Amino acid sequence: MLILKPKFEFEVSVEAELTPDLAEKGLEEIxxxxxxxxxxxxxxxELFEIEMQGDEKKLVLDGDFSKVKWIGAGMSEGEIVVKGNVGANCGAYMKGGRIVIEGNADDWLGAEMKDGEIVVKGNAKNLIGCAYYGDVTGMQGGGITIEGNAGNYIGEKMAGGVIEIKGSAGDFIGTEMKGGEIVIHGDCGFVGGDMKGGIIKIGGNFDLLPTFRKAEDGWVGDVLVNGEGKIVKI
Structure with missing residues (x-):
């Protein structure tokens, strides 16, 4: 197990693709x-205090990592535990393993991830599980759980996997969604714009576009794109 602690408060962003693979390297290489x-x-x-404990494929980030971007990017196995907040692009392109964030998460959490699990104990910002600008497909598999609230553009261009938000979320949920599942236990704004497939389940209040048709157990659309996505009240 590799433990990293910031040596000082970062004034600018840190670009660091920190994954559990680091825990298997030699100390000098780390x-x-x-x-x-x-x-x-x-x-x-130069930036972090470094400590090794045992041989477990696990990375513990102890402290404020809110300005550290790309943590867990592309990881395929092992575990990351962040004992604080985390910066943008955490878990992007993730293929496997588990990330637990005990604080809050910034934008682009789990962007274009294919597998694995991300759990956020606090809140998360915008663009969870989305496709990066110019790309056509967002999250394809795996699971993201937000125990607090989330921002806008959740699951845009999502094709698979599950995003669960136990609090409320913002606007434009599931825009251009192709597959997978989004569950929001609280309230949110507009859902399902240009939605082609998948399912969105909402426990609280939400805004429905007029381009969805009523079905027995919810609404189906977006009819503007011949979509068969479903929006369900839970």
């Missing part, structure tokens, strides 16, 4: 692992 602090290339030991 210390010299390159990251970006703003426009400056730094070694990991």
């Amino acid at each position: 210390r010299s692992f390159k990251v970006w602090y703003g426009k400056l290339e730094k070694s990991l030991e």
Whole structure:
């Protein structure tokens, strides 16, 4: 197990693709692992305190990582535990493994992920499970659970997997959704714009576009794109 703690409060963003694979490297290789602090290339030991415990494929990030981007990007196995807040793009392109964030998450959580699990104990911002600008497919598999609230554009262009938000969310939920499932236990704004497939389940109040037709157990649409996605009240 590898434990990282910030040595000081970061003034600019840190670009660091930190994954559990780091825990299997030698200590010298870990210390010299390159990251970006703003426009400056730094070694990991310049920014973080480094501690190794045992041989478990696990990464523990202890402290405020809210300015550290790309944590867990592309990871395929192992576990990451963040004992604080996390920056943008956490879990992007994720293929497997588990990420637990004990604080809040920034934008682009789980963007274009294919498998694995992400759990956020606090709140998350915008674009959860979405496709990056210019790409046609967002989240394809795996699961994201937000125990608090979330922002706008949740599951845009999503094709598979499950996003569950136990609180409320913002606007434009499931825009251009192709498949998968979004569950929002609280309230949200507009849902399902240009939705082609998948299902959105909502426990609270929401805004429905006029391009959905009433069905026995909810609404189906978006008819503007010949969609067969479903919106269900739970």
